[in-house]
Amino acid sequence: MAMNDGNGLPVVTPALTRNDFVSDHDVRWCPGCGDSAILAQVQKVMPELGVPREKIVFLSGIGCSSRFPYYMNTYGFHGIHGRAPAIATGLKVARPDLMVWVVTGDGDGLSIGGNHLIHALRRNIGLKIMMFNNRIYGLTKGQYSPTSELGKKTKSTPLGSLDRPFSPISVALGAEATFVARSVDTSVTHLQQLVRRAAEHQGTAFLEIYQNCNVFNDEAFVHLTEKTVKADRQLMLEHGKPLLFGANNSKGIRMGANFTPQVVEVGDGPGKVPLSEITVHDETVENPAYAFMLSRLDYPDFPVPMGVYRSVKRPAYEALISEQGAAAQAKRPPQADEMDKLLRSGDTWTIAKPGQG
Amino acid sequence: MEAQQPETPRPIPRPIEEVESVVIRFCGDSGDGMQLTGTEFTKAAALARNDLSTMPDFPAEIRAPAGTLAGVSGFQLHFSSQEVFTPGDQPDVLVAMNPAALRTNLMDLRQGGILFINTGAFSAKNLEMAGYKTNPVEDGSLDKYRTYKIDINKLVHLALADTGMSTKDIGRCKNYWALGLMFWMYNRPVEKEEESIREKFAKRPDLAAANIKAFRSGFNYGETAEIFNGSFAVRAAAVEPGLYRNITGNSATAIGLVVASRLAEVPLFLGGYPITPASDILHELSTYRHLGVTTFQAEDEIAGIGSALGAAYGGAIGVTSSSGPGIALKGEAMGLALAMELPLIIINVQRGGPSTGLPTKTEQSDLLQALYGRNGEAPIPVLAAMTPADCFYAAIEAVKVAIKYMTPVLLLTDGYLANSAEPWLLPRFDSLPKFKTHFRTDPEGYQVYGRDPATLARAWVKPGTPGLEHRIGGIEKHELTGNISYDPANHHKMTKTRAAKVAGVAQDAGELLITGETQGDLLVVGWGSTYGAITQATMAMQGQGRKVSSVHLRWLNPLHPKLGELIKGFKGVLVPGMYNGQLVRVLRAEYLVDAEGLNKIEGKPFKVSELCAAIDASIKRVN
Ligand code: SF4
Numbered sequence: 013m014a015m016n017d018g019n020g021l022p023v024v025t026p027a028l029t030r031n032d033f034v035s036d037h038d039v040r041w042c043p044g045c046g047d048s049a050i051l052a053q054v055q056k057v058m059p060e061l062g063v064p065r066e067k068i069v070f071l072s073g074i075g076c077s078s079r080f081p082y083y084m085n086t087y088g089f090h091g092i093h094g095r096a097p098a099i100a101t102g103l104k105v106a107r108p109d110l111m112v113w114v115v116t117g118d119g120d121g122l123s124i125g126g127n128h129l130i131h132a133l134r135r136n137i138g139l140k141i142m143m144f145n146n147r148i149y150g151l152t153k154g155q156y157s158p159t160s161e162l163g164k165k166t167k168s169t170p171l172g173s174l175d176r177p178f179s180p181i182s183v184a185l186g187a188e189a190t191f192v193a194r195s196v197d198t199s200v201t202h203l204q205q206l207v208r209r210a211a212e213h214q215g216t217a218f219l220e221i222y223q224n225c226n227v228f229n230d231e232a233f234v235h236l237t238e239k240t241v242k243a244d245r246q247l248m249l250e251h252g253k254p255l256l257f258g259a260n261n262s263k264g265i266r267m268g269a270n271f272t273p274q275v276v277e278v279g280d281g282p283g284k285v286p287l288s289e290i291t292v293h294d295e296t297v298e299n300p301a302y303a304f305m306l307s308r309l310d311y312p313d314f315p316v317p318m319g320v321y322r323s324v325k326r327p328a329y330e331a332l333i334s335e336q337g338a339a340a341q342a343k344r345p346p347q348a349d350e351m352d353k354l355l356r357s358g359d360t361w362t363i364a365k366p367g368q369g
Numbered sequence: 370m371e372a373q374q375p376e377t378p379r380p381i382p383r384p385i386e387e388v389e390s391v392v393i394r395f396c397g398d399s400g401d402g403m404q405l406t407g408t409e410f411t412k413a414a415a416l417a418r419n420d421l422s423t424m425p426d427f428p429a430e431i432r433a434p435a436g437t438l439a440g441v442s443g444f445q446l447h448f449s450s451q452e453v454f455t456p457g458d459q460p461d462v463l464v465a466m467n468p469a470a471l472r473t474n475l476m477d478l479r480q481g482g483i484l485f486i487n488t489g490a491f492s493a494k495n496l497e498m499a500g501y502k503t504n505p506v507e508d509g510s511l512d513k514y515r516t517y518k519i520d521i522n523k524l525v526h527l528a529l530a531d532t533g534m535s536t537k538d539i540g541r542c543k544n545y546w547a548l549g550l551m552f553w554m555y556n557r558p559v560e561k562e563e564e565s566i567r568e569k570f571a572k573r574p575d576l577a578a579a580n581i582k583a584f585r586s587g588f589n590y591g592e593t594a595e596i597f598n599g600s601f602a603v604r605a606a607a608v609e610p611g612l613y614r615n616i617t618g619n620s621a622t623a624i625g626l627v628v629a630s631r632l633a634e635v636p637l638f639l640g641g642y643p644i645t646p647a648s649d650i651l652h653e654l655s656t657y658r659h660l661g662v663t664t665f666q667a668e669d670e671i672a673g674i675g676s677a678l679g680a681a682y683g684g685a686i687g688v689t690s691s692s693g694p695g696i697a698l699k700g701e702a703m704g705l706a707l708a709m710e711l712p713l714i715i716i717n718v719q720r721g722g723p724s725t726g727l728p729t730k731t732e733q734s735d736l737l738q739a740l741y742g743r744n745g746e747a748p749i750p751v752l753a754a755m756t757p758a759d760c761f762y763a764a765i766e767a768v769k770v771a772i773k774y775m776t777p778v779l780l781l782t783d784g785y786l787a788n789s790a791e792p793w794l795l796p797r798f799d800s801l802p803k804f805k806t807h808f809r810t811d812p813e814g815y816q817v818y819g820r821d822p823a824t825l826a827r828a829w830v831k832p833g834t835p836g837l838e839h840r841i842g843g844i845e846k847h848e849l850t851g852n853i854s855y856d857p858a859n860h861h862k863m864t865k866t867r868a869a870k871v872a873g874v875a876q877d878a879g880e881l882l883i884t885g886e887t888q889g890d891l892l893v894v895g896w897g898s899t900y901g902a903i904t905q906a907t908m909a910m911q912g913q914g915r916k917v918s919s920v921h922l923r924w925l926n927p928l929h930p931k932l933g934e935l936i937k938g939f940k941g942v943l944v945p946g947m948y949n950g951q952l953v954r955v956l957r958a959e960y961l962v963d964a965e966g967l968n969k970i971e972g973k974p975f976k977v978s979e980l981c982a983a984i985d986a987s988i989k990r991v992n
Contacts, residue, residue, distance in 0.1 A: 035840065065838060066834055066837070067832075067833055071679075082840050087838050087839065089840070089841065090840065090842025090843065091842065091843065092705050095672070095702065098671065098672035099676065101675075101679060102675065102677055102679030102681075102683070103679035103680060103682055103832075104679075105680065106636070107683035110833060128675070333665075341659050349798075351627075351628055351798035354628070355797075356614065358614050358616075359412060359614060360613060361412065361614075362611070362612050364610055365610045
């Protein structure tokens with residue numbers, strides 16, 4: 013079991029169980045909401061991380077997903093709409109010893125809080141950001157979101173939405189994210205794995221989770237998750253393995269001219285492409301172009317990739333800021349009278365007592 | 370000491386006229402070094418124990434072309450043998466280094482004032498850039514002043530001809546030439562200044578020598594040129610002895626925050642976003658990383674306060690500094706801070722509004738925003754600094770109250786305080802009272818919103834403390850557990866409790882700052898940077914036998930518990946402010962008093978004379 017405190021540092025703690033992470037708040041999500049499924053998996057993974065409960069903070073903005081912190085028996089901070097990454101950044105800079113999780117949604121994280129999200133990613137600050145993407149505004153009762161499909165009919169767009177959605181994964185990659193992954197609320201084991209991977213990452217981990225809002229946008233992902241189509245429509249990313257999908261892994265992704273991906277039948281024989289020509293997944297590629305290419309694969313032309321798109325090593329912001337502070341202190345070590353020196357910095361002069369000059 | 374002592378010009382007997390106080394303004398192109406001339410002359414006045422106050426005036430444009438009106442930079446100094454509260458209404462002496470400077474500053478010079486003109490800069494091109502049709506040096510338009518026309522350009526070149534310096538470099542020395550002349554004019558000792566030049570140019574001894582030469586040449590010119598009838602002297606004021614430095618409001622704010630964090634023994638975190646005129650607080654704190662200060666330039670104003678709040682949640686003193694437009698963006702997060710009852714310092718270095726308004730000019734027009742500018746019932750303690758050095762003490766007070774009462778606190782300063790400087794009698798760190806910060810670690814009986822009965826503050830708990838894990842947020846909370854509560858009676862009670870807590874800050878309000886008697890005809894009520902002008906005007910009118918007093922408010926919320934009683938002792942109440950009447954509304958609402966506003970919305974501080982006239986008129990009205 014990986015024992016770390018969110019910064020790769022080992023810690024020793026008494027063994028905790030899933031129940032230790034269940035708070036006394038009543039869960040108020042609608043029955044059947046995908047949020048509850050995600051909560052269950054996160055609570056299951058937490059004890060495995062080996063981080064003491066009091067060292068964990070869950071922080072959120074506003075929206076259905078943002079109720080998450082209330083249900084985790086850790087420290088929890090329910091913030092304001094869109095601002096969780098900003099608040100969490102201050103917390104992580106001030107307290108690098110804490111493991112800080114941010115729970116957000118497609119509206120909270122990509123619309124009102126888009127600016128904070130991209131800058132957190134750009135800085136590579138040690139936050140674990142889980143974005144529950146249900147392609148709708150749930151808490152405000154059903155308006156289209158930045159990830160809703162074009163032409164979406166909702167309360168605020170009765171004639172259909174006119175603005176193109178964007179992909180959270182593409183946005184994250186464009187913002188220089190060092191860890192980018194996607195899972196689905198109902199993929200129990202897969203989701204657990206990715207939560208664990210996010211926890212272990214240094215710097216910002218961005219995990220998009222397709223989440224079903226059974227009240228305002230039911231079955232938004234059923235075209236991908238339904239048993240009979242799942243194999244054909246999801247591409248399970250595995251580091252070092254070729255991009256294969258379909259029943260018996262009969263199909264694959266090959267790179268065509270101009271870095272254009274193609275779906276091909278894999279195998280020997282007429283019309284088929286040998287396995288050696290199938291692109292091999294490498295999440296550690298420095299250039300984000302490869303991961304970005306993956307993020308553009310979408311239904312119906314392509315299978316939708318699930319798993320870790322990108323995981324590269326870069327120093328975390330909070331570590332850099334601590335180092336910089338330590339270096340400044342090494343250059344000018346603490347002194348007993350440093351406050352008086354501070355007061356007296358700059359030009360000073362003495363006015364003697366009258367008669368003394 | 371250096372081997373070769375500079376020869377000190379020997380004064381030949383010439384009358385020295387003694388004057389009580391002088392207001393002098395140096396102005397020139399941004400490249401003329403007038404800020405340096407001003408600050409050096411200020412130091413000399415300070416060393417001569419004059420009381421003083423200064424005001425720099427920077428151009429609004431970043432790099433205005435040389436010689437243009439937009440590129441004029443000025444520095445005003447008021448020095449006196451008496452107590453001084455403001456940089457002075459009108460200069461008695463104006464030093465204008467080019468036509469643009471003359472054009473933009475001459476109207477401020479008092480009738481019959483002394484005018485020094487660098488005629489060397491009055492070329493046809495410069496005159497045209499300044500918009501002069503005829504040359505004021507020659508057309509007689511300056512006859513109403515005691516005008517000294519001096520070709521400083523030429524004199525500097527003559528003085529430095531043998532240095533081998535380029536014409537351009539020699540031109541750069543003219544500010545020291547002007548400074549030297551002023552040193553002669555006001556009988557300042559030259560040795561200290563020459564030492565200071567040597568220190569300033571320690572890495573370039575050639576420049577040090579050149580500037581000293583220029584400085585001495587200016588001094589000698591006063592000495593030998595036949596054009597001056599005599600010089601002036603301003604006696605020492607009753608200045609408190611001790612160690613002094615000059616300090617601007619932004620600098621004092623920054624240092625105050627660092628010192629406050631040491632007094633509280635809690636680390637300091639500043640989350641900010643660049644904005645005029647507050648950026649210098651971010652800049653200065655960024656140089657104190659070795660003192661354990663953390664600064665974070667956020668992606669926007671909201672992230673500035675958001676990160677500060679996150680740091681406060683983590684157990685740091687969270688600070689965000691901004692100006693009006695930025696404060697508008699921070700409103701929601703301020704509400705969150707007060708709902709979560711976490712300490713947080715929000716600094717508003719006010720500037721002219723609304724919208725982008727007048728970024729480089731001063732105003733007090735964010736008072737109502739500070740008091741009421743948030744959704745819901747959202748009281749926040751609000752205090753204001755009175756002078757540049759007072760920003761230091763106001764910052765400490767803000768931090769102290771924020772921690773003691775577990776509340777966001779808004780500190781108001783303004784563009785005038787931010788950039789002007791005054792001599793500051795430095796306190797010793799160990800003379801400043803420490804304040805205790807308590808982080809709860811005991812899980813026994815912990816209630817997230819349980820309160821200290823004396824302050825109504827809830828406990829500050831750092832994440833990482835075992836057994837105290839809890840969840841809080843902006844949704845209304847149960848009065849004890851902090852769990853989400855939509856219960857009507859609970860919301861009523863929580864709203865009342867939050868209000869009572871902020872009202873309770875009055876316990877720490879100290880004494881009211883009153884100038885004069887507690888009864889009389891007129892009470893002038895002020896706050897913030899109008900302190901100097903109001904106090905000086907009040908004292909001046911008291912000197913003329915008027916029954917006027919002034920009171921200056923440190924806290925705008927809560928108001929001082931004794932203010933209502935004080936107001937009752939006067940027939941009338943005058944409330945001057947750099948806005949369209951804001952405090953006056955508060956006082957009327959709070960005390961049902963027929964207070965009258967005196968509003969100035971020009972982006973400029975009050976003049977003492979304006980206030981004297983208003984006081985006079987008000988007293989006539991109430992009698
Ligand atoms: S509205 Fe949708 S997202 Fe929100 S709790 Fe209900 S089902 Fe879940």
